[in-house]
Amino acid sequence: MGEQANDAVQLPDPGDTATSENFQALVTGEVWEDALGAIGTQGSLALMLVSLGTIALGWLIAGRMLRPLQRITDTAARIAESPAADRGLHERISVAGPRDELRELAETFNRMLKRLDHSFDGQRSFISNASHELRTPLTVTRALLEVAVHRHGASPEVRQLGETLLEVNARHERLINGLLLLMRSDRELAERSYVDMADIAEHVVTQTPAAGTSVTATCEEAATQGEPVLLERLVQNLVENAVSYNVAEDGWVRVTTSTDEDGRAVLEVVNSGPVVPPFEVPGLFEPFRRLGTERLATASRGAGLGLSIVRAVARAHGGEATASPHPGGGLRVTVTLPPPGQ
Numbered sequence: 359m360g361e362q363a364n365d366a367v368q369l370p371d372p373g374d375t376a377t378s379e380n381f382q383a384l385v386t387g388e389v390w391e392d393a394l395g396a397i398g399t400q401g402s403l404a405l406m407l408v409s410l411g412t413i414a415l416g417w418l419i420a421g422r423m424l425r426p427l428q429r430i431t432d433t434a435a436r437i438a439e440s441p442a443a444d445r446g447l448h449e450r451i452s453v454a455g456p457r458d459e460l461r462e463l464a465e466t467f468n469r470m471l472k473r474l475d476h477s478f479d480g481q482r483s484f485i486s487n488a489s490h491e492l493r494t495p496l497t498v499t500r501a502l503l504e505v506a507v508h509r510h511g512a513s514p515e516v517r518q519l520g521e522t523l524l525e526v527n528a529r530h531e532r533l534i535n536g537l538l539l540l541m542r543s544d545r546e547l548a549e550r551s552y553v554d555m556a557d558i559a560e561h562v563v564t565q566t567p568a569a570g571t572s573v574t575a576t577c578e579e580a581a582t583q584g585e586p587v588l589l590e591r592l593v594q595n596l597v598e599n600a601v602s603y604n605v606a607e608d609g610w611v612r613v614t615t616s617t618d619e620d621g622r623a624v625l626e627v628v629n630s631g632p633v634v635p636p637f638e639v640p641g642l643f644e645p646f647r648r649l650g651t652e653r654l655a656t657a658s659r660g661a662g663l664g665l666s667i668v669r670a671v672a673r674a675h676g677g678e679a680t681a682s683p684h685p686g687g688g689l690r691v692t693v694t695l696p697p698p699g700q
Contacts, residue, residue, distance in 0.1 A: 426460040447475040489538045536663035555580040555623045556615045562593045568601045571609040580615040580623035582695040584675040592671040595664040600629035621697035631688040643669045
C-alpha cells in the first residue's frame with residue numbers, strides 16, 4: 359500500500375507557489391507538444407489534399423482551355439500527313455466559344471488553308487486546261503507534217519525538214535502528256551488494287567526499245583497496292599531515262615525488284631553513263647531539270663519530267679523515290695512502296 363501511494367501523482371501544495379508554477383509549466387509544455395504534433399500531422403495531410411485538388415483543378419482548366427489548340431494541331435497534322443496534301447487543304451477547323459486568342463488563331467489558320475486550297479485548284483485547273491488546249495494543235499501539226507513528208511514527189515530537203523519538225527512536235531507532245539500525268543500523279547488515288555512490281559518491271563523491260571544498250575531484269579516478288587497504270591508509267595520512265603542517259607557504246611541497264619525486311623516493295627534501276635556529281639542528284643527530281651549541260655539536250659532526250667513523275671507517283675502511293683550516283687558513272691534510282699494493306 360505504501361508503494362502504491364508513492365506511485366500516485368503528487369498534487370502540489372496550494373500554498374507552495376514554486377511547485378505550482380512548475381506543475382503548470384509542465385502541463386502547458388505537454389499540451390503544446392501535443393498540439394504541435396496534431397498540427398504537424400493534420401496540416402501535412404491537409405496540405406497534401408489541397409495540393410492534389412489544386413493540381414487536378416489546374417489540369418481540368420488547362421485541358422479545357424487548350425482543347426481548341428489541340429484541334430488546330432490535329433488538323434495541321436492530318437494535312438501534313440495526307441498522301442495528297444492539296445486534298446487535305448479542304449479541311450477546316452471548327453472552334454466554338456468566346457472570341458479569344460485561340461479562336462482568332464483558328465480563323466486565321468482557316469483563311470490560310472482557304473487561300474492555299476484556291477491556289478492549288480487554280481494551278482491544277484490551269485495545267486489541265488492548257489495541256490488539253492495544246493494537244494489539239496500539236497496533233498493537227500503532226501498529221502500535216504506526216505502528209506508533207508510522205509507526199510509523193512517531196513524533195514529530200516522537204517523530207518529532212520519534215521522529219522526534224524516531227525521530232526520537235528513529238529517532244530512537245532511528250533511534254534504535254536507528261537504535264538497531264540504529273541498533275542494526275544499528285545492527286546490522291548481513288549482506287550487501289552494488288553500489284554506485283556516484278557510483273558510490271560519484266561513487262562516494261564521487254565517492251566522498251568534499247569538499241570545498243572543491254573537491259574537486264576532480275577525480279578523477285580515485290581507486292582504492293584496501287585494503280586497499275588501509274589506504277590507501270592513509273593517503271594517505264596525509269597527504264598527509258600536509264601537507256602537515254604547512257605554511254606554511247608557498251609551501255610547497260612539493270613532492273614531489280616525485291617522485298618525488304620519491313621515487307622515493302624523495292625524497285626531499283628541502275629545504269630552506266632556519265633559521272634553524276636552528288637550535289638546534282640536532288641535537282642534531277644525537279645521538273646524540267648537535267649544533268650549539267652544536258653538541260654539543252656535534243657528532242658530525243660525527253661521533256662525533263664521523267665524523274666518528277668516517278669517521285670510524284672511514288673509519293674501518291676505512300677512510297678518514296680531516291681537516287682544516288684553509281685560508282686564509275688551512271689545513276690542508281692530506288693523506289694520503295696508500302697506492302698499491300700497499308
